[in-house]
Amino acid sequence: MPHIPTDSDVYEVFAQSGHGTALNHVGSIVSPRPDAAWHLAKETYGRRDDLVKLWVVRRTDMIVSSADDRGLLAAKTRMPYRQPGFPTARRRDRSASPPAVAAPREGRDSGLTERRDDAREPGLTDLWLALADDLFVLGNRLGEHIVDYIDLEEALAVGSIGQEALAHAGTILVLCGFDQPAADARFFDRAQAQWQVSRVVERLTDWPSLVAGGLVIAAAVAVLAEQTAEAAQTAGAEQTAGAEPGAAWLPAITAIRDEQLVHLDHWRRWARALAAWPETRTEFARAYAEVTERAGDMFGARPQSPAQGVPAGAAPAGPALAVTLHERLAALVGENGGPGSRLPDGPGTRTWGVGGSALADSLSRGRTVRDEYAPGVFS
Amino acid sequence: MPMATAAGHRCYELWDPMPDEVREGARRFAAVQALNELVGVLQYVEWLDRAPSHTRRQMLMAKIQDEVGHGHVVARVAEDLGMPRERILLDYLEGRTKIHNIFHYSFATWEEVGPGLLLTNSAAITQFQSLAKGVYLPYARALRKVEREESFHYQHALDLTHEILTHGDAEQRRRVQEGFELWLPRILAYLGPPDTDTLHTNRMWQVGLKPDGNDEVRQAWLNKIIPVVRKLGLHVDPALVRQAPSGEWEFEMPDWAQVKKVIANGGPSSQRRLDWVRRALDRNAPYRRALQGVA
Ligand SMILES: [Fe+2]
Ligand SMILES: [Fe+2]
Numbered sequence: 001m002p003h004i005p006t007d008s009d010v011y012e013v014f015a016q017s018g019h020g021t022a023l024n025h026v027g028s029i030v031s032p033r034p035d036a037a038w039h040l041a042k043e044t045y046g047r048r049d050d051l052v053k054l055w056v057v058r059r060t061d062m063i064v065s066s067a068d069d070r071g072l073l074a075a076k077t078r079m080p081y082r083q084p085g086f087p088t089a090r091r092r093d094r095s096a097s098p099p100a101v102a103a104p105r106e107g108r109d110s111g112l113t114e115r116r117d118d119a120r121e122p123g124l125t126d127l128w129l130a131l132a133d134d135l136f137v138l139g140n141r142l143g144e145h146i147v148d149y150i151d152l153e154e155a156l157a158v159g160s161i162g163q164e165a166l167a168h169a170g171t172i173l174v175l176c177g178f179d180q181p182a183a184d185a186r187f188f189d190r191a192q193a194q195w196q197v198s199r200v201v202e203r204l205t206d207w208p209s210l211v212a213g214g215l216v217i218a219a220a221v222a223v224l225a226e227q228t229a230e231a232a233q234t235a236g237a238e239q240t241a242g243a244e245p246g247a248a249w250l251p252a253i254t255a256i257r258d259e260q261l262v263h264l265d266h267w268r269r270w271a272r273a274l275a276a277w278p279e280t281r282t283e284f285a286r287a288y289a290e291v292t293e294r295a296g297d298m299f300g301a302r303p304q305s306p307a308q309g310v311p312a313g314a315a316p317a318g319p320a321l322a323v324t325l326h327e328r329l330a331a332l333v334g335e336n337g338g339p340g341s342r343l344p345d346g347p348g349t350r351t352w353g354v355g356g357s358a359l360a361d362s363l364s365r366g367r368t369v370r371d372e373y374a375p376g377v378f379s
Numbered sequence: 380m381p382m383a384t385a386a387g388h389r390c391y392e393l394w395d396p397m398p399d400e401v402r403e404g405a406r407r408f409a410a411v412q413a414l415n416e417l418v419g420v421l422q423y424v425e426w427l428d429r430a431p432s433h434t435r436r437q438m439l440m441a442k443i444q445d446e447v448g449h450g451h452v453v454a455r456v457a458e459d460l461g462m463p464r465e466r467i468l469l470d471y472l473e474g475r476t477k478i479h480n481i482f483h484y485s486f487a488t489w490e491e492v493g494p495g496l497l498l499t500n501s502a503a504i505t506q507f508q509s510l511a512k513g514v515y516l517p518y519a520r521a522l523r524k525v526e527r528e529e530s531f532h533y534q535h536a537l538d539l540t541h542e543i544l545t546h547g548d549a550e551q552r553r554r555v556q557e558g559f560e561l562w563l564p565r566i567l568a569y570l571g572p573p574d575t576d577t578l579h580t581n582r583m584w585q586v587g588l589k590p591d592g593n594d595e596v597r598q599a600w601l602n603k604i605i606p607v608v609r610k611l612g613l614h615v616d617p618a619l620v621r622q623a624p625s626g627e628w629e630f631e632m633p634d635w636a637q638v639k640k641v642i643a644n645g646g647p648s649s650q651r652r653l654d655w656v657r658r659a660l661d662r663n664a665p666y667r668r669a670l671q672g673v674a
Contacts, residue, residue, distance in 0.1 A: 019390050020516050053392065081434060082441040084531045087538035090434075094545060140428060143440045147424050149417070149656070150663045151670060152451040152464065159444030163437060170433050184432045207666050270670075277669035362428060369489040370431035377546040378432040 001066055008060045011037040013045050016053035023053060034058065071258055078259070079163060094379070122303045124231065124245050125176050127224055127325075130301035130350055132172040133197045134217050136187055137355070139165030140362055141204045142214070150207070161214070161263050168221065168256050175249055180379060188366050193353040195363075196301055199294035202356030208274055208284040212291035215267035216343075218260045219332040220298040223325055225257035264332070289342045292333065296344035299325040302352070322347040388514045388587035393459055397515075404588045405515035406460035409453045411476065413467050416450035418652055419482040426492055438535050445528045452521040459517065472657055480638050481562075481569045483646025490551055491558035493540030494613070498559070498566045498604065500532045505600040506570070514587035537611070544612050559613050563620065568633035570597040601628040 009030050014023045026045045031037040041056045065073060072078075080086055142162030146155050173183040200216060203209045228245045232253065235246045245253075274284035299322045326347035333341055370378060391397040391405075420443055427443060430436040454464045470476040481499060486492045504526060511522040543555050571593035574581065583589040591599075601620065605628070609615055620630040644653065 020519060022520060079437075079441065081437045082445075082531055084534040087438065087531070087534040091534075091538045091541045094542065139440075140436070143427050143436075143443070144424065146440070146443050146447055147417075147420060147655075148659050148663055149468065150666050152447065152454060154670065155447045156444060156451060159440065159447065163440050163444070166433065166437055166440065170437075180434070187433055188431070207663065273669045273672075274666065277665075277672050279665045280669045283665075365428040366431075369429050373431070373547065373551070378435065378542070 002063050002069060003066055004063055005059045008058070010059040011041065011056045012059055012062065013041040014053075014055040014057070015045055015051050017049050017051055019052060023055060028059070029056075071255060072262060078255075079167070090379075122301050124224075124228055126301045126303050127299055128172050128228070129176060129304050130196045130198070131217075131221055131224060131298070132169040132176075133195055134201055135165045135169040135172070135221065137197060137201050137359060137362060138204060138214065138217055139163065139169060141210060141358075145207070145210065148207070157266060161266060164259050164263070165217075168259070171252050171256065175245075175252060181376070184378070188363075188370055190363075192355060192360055192363055195355055195359060196304070196350045196352055197355045197359060198297050198350065199354055200291055200298075202354060202358050203287070203291050203294060204358055206287070208280065208287035209291055211267055211270045211274060211284070212288045215264065215271055216291060216295040216298065216329075216333055218264040218267060220295070220325075220329055221260045222257050222264060223328045223332060224299065225253045225260065226328070227321070227325060228253050229257065285340075289340065293342035293344065295329075295333070296326070296346070296348035297350045298329055299347055300349035302350060319347075390514045390516050392516050398586065400582060400586050401515060401588065402460055404583050404586060405513075405518050406457050406462050408510070408513075408515075408583075408588060409457035409460070409518050409521070410462045410467050410470075413450045413454040413457055413464075414471050414476055415479050415482060416446050416453065417468065418471065418478050418656060420446035420450075421652055421655055422482065422485055422648070423492070423496070425485060426489065429489065431489070435539070438538075442532050442535055445532065449525045449528070452524055453518070456515075456518050456521050468656055468660060472653060472660070474644075477642050477644070478652065479569050480641045480646070481565050482652065483641050483644070483649045484565065485648045485651070486558075488554050488558070490543055490547070490554035491561065493536060493543060494555055494559040494608075495562045496532065496536035497540055497608075498562045499569075500529055500536055501604045501607075502566045502570060502600050504529045504533060505603065506596055509591040509596050509599075510589070512590040537607070540611055556613055559608065560616065560619060564631065564633060566600075567597065567620075567630055568635075568638045570600065572635055573632075598628055601630075 009032050010028055011031055012028050013026050015026045016023045029037065029040050029044050031040050037058070038054065038056045042054055045051075046054055076083060139162045142158050142165060146159040146162070148158075149155060169187070170183060173186065178186065198217075200213050204213045229250060232245050232247055232249050271284070271288065274280045275288075323346065330341075330343050333343055391401060423439065423443055423446070427436065427439055430439045454467055457467065458464055467476075471478065486495055507522045507526050507529065511519045511526065513519055540555060543551055547555070573594050574592045575594045578584050578592040581589060584592070605615055605620065605622075618631065620628055623629055641649070644650070
């Protein structure tokens with residue numbers, strides 16, 4: 001966690017030595033008196049070179065990263081697709097591969113006829129796949145809010161949270177054994193009746209509801225990630241076969257948890273602001289109540305059929321686990337400092353085909369281009 | 380002084396004493412760019428939820444976020460020079476400022492997005508490389524940050540265009556070609572009217588904020604982008620643009636009266652952009668106040 005240092009007589013020194021270059025951190029000094037700090041810094045760091053600028057800032061006035069923030073700061077590993085080399089490599093690889101062969105659009109819109117496996121107990125992977133659906137929709141909604149201009153810094157933060165939601169949705173599918181075409185088919189070609197989103201999703205519309213929805217989804221993902229990490233650690237390395245959560249899941253699941261906890265903090269700050277501000281208080285209270293009362297189904301996924309990528313032998317999660325997860329969610333959501341949560345006392349179940357027009361519109365828009373092309377063109 | 384321009388201008392940092400013309404010019408340049416980044420991105424946003432794969436959607440979202448980020452860094456430069464950020468969008472809504480001609484259009488097809496992106500991005504990069512030689516250093520540094528991100532946008536645009544040209548059907552490839560031919564003249568116009576003969580009378584050139592003339596930037600851009608476009612497999616119609624034996628690029632001169640009309644909110648999507656911004660600001664005003672009021 002970023003922190004505020006405590007050594008109040010230390011000053012960090014920044015200097016610019018050439019025109020046009022940026023300021024550099026050059027070191028620090030100790031000065032018992034603030035009014036002497038700049039002069040002491042000049043004698044320490046400005047004796048030899050001509051400086052253009054010398055800035056001194058008290059350490060206790062700074063917010064600095066800690067060692068455990070490194071993961072959050074590793075933008076290149078977290079968002080590889082935004083490096084110039086990423087599209088360049090895609091283009092090169094796809095030039096080398098033979099053009100896509102037009103195949104029948106098998107699987108597209110086949111959702112209604114697909115076999116379901118409701119008799120089986122849901123496993124951890126079922127819970128993850130359902131949350132991946134929520135994250136995918138949430139990520140897309142947040143993407144639209146990048147240009148909502150509540151504020152510029154906020155727009156950028158929303159952009160990152162949205163991209164991470166999309167990235168996590170994709171990572172979950174990879175962990176569950178999907179390759180990229182299968183993941184795309186799942187996100188783009190599945191009929192709404194084959195989606196198992198939380199009922200929260202139909203409320204992801206206006207900003208207060210997005211804040212509330214973002215908050216409960218981030219909390220749910222963090223809770224399930226924590227549970228999965230525990231399970232994976234006890235399972236050990238021998239149980240990593242197939243798509244079953246095992247040691248191989250650990251790095252990705254821990255990263256997802258850490259990022260979602262940051263998202264959770266972001267939404268909590270928003271929830272506090274909207275709840276405290278007279279002009280938005282009532283509207284947010286209503287949105288928050290409506291979202292939380294729908295959030296009982298976070299861990300209520302029904303079993304997905306094997307055709308959807310889940311191994312038949314996935315260990316059942318069982319009703320006891322849903323209760324545990326739901327309690328952890330309630331604890332995490334309850335701490336937000338906002339208005340009364342209406343999260344149900346116990347866990348509920350998910351239903352196929354919900355998501356309302358929010359999901360329906362998103363799905364049909366997502367298909368407009370895709371359906372005009374032969375399968376395999378887009379990757 | 381590594382940042383000194385060829386003309387040997389003095390360079391300025393935020394709190395340096397500087398001529399009013401430099402301060403006001405830099406503020407205007409930064410504010411105009413901020414507005415264009417923030418409104419210009421909307422034509423891509425319209426396609427975000429139609430982006431046809433998970434990876435494409437991620438890349439497009441990253442690009443959209445970057446554009447808003449460009450708006451942000453240059454708005455910060457303008458703010459430090461006394462232009463509050465709220466005024467940047469407000470001036471636009473109230474008709475005091477205008478967006479570039481290219482942002483008054485929308486993409487009609489997905490096939491048009493790739494070439495449109497490619498041409499816009501590469502022209503913007505060329506222009507920013509020129510402006511980054513200007514005398515107001517905080518703006519120059521902001522532009523260098525922007526340029527780094529533009530190189531991702533450029534590669535993304537190449538990939539998007541290439542994907543359809545290699546794997547799309549004949550009709551889809553034809554629409555890419557049409558998109559290129561539609562956007563090329565618009566970008567030629569975006570780079571401004573010819574000014575080789577008048578540049579030396581331009582005050583912004585004289586004070587060192589506009590290091591190169593429009594014609595120079597346009598030639599530099601064509602030098603760079605036309606070979607790239609050809610290599611992608613697009614046909615460059617000599618009626619649109621051709622290279623003279625001297626190496627100079629010739630092109631059909633834009634109808635400047637028409638361009639001016641478009642810029643004065645007379646383009647096909649002008650009203651749509653204004654409406655979007657107005658609605659977003661109205662809708663979100665209470666939330667913005669909540670964020671500021673509680674902080
Ligand atoms: Fe930009
Ligand atoms: Fe860009």
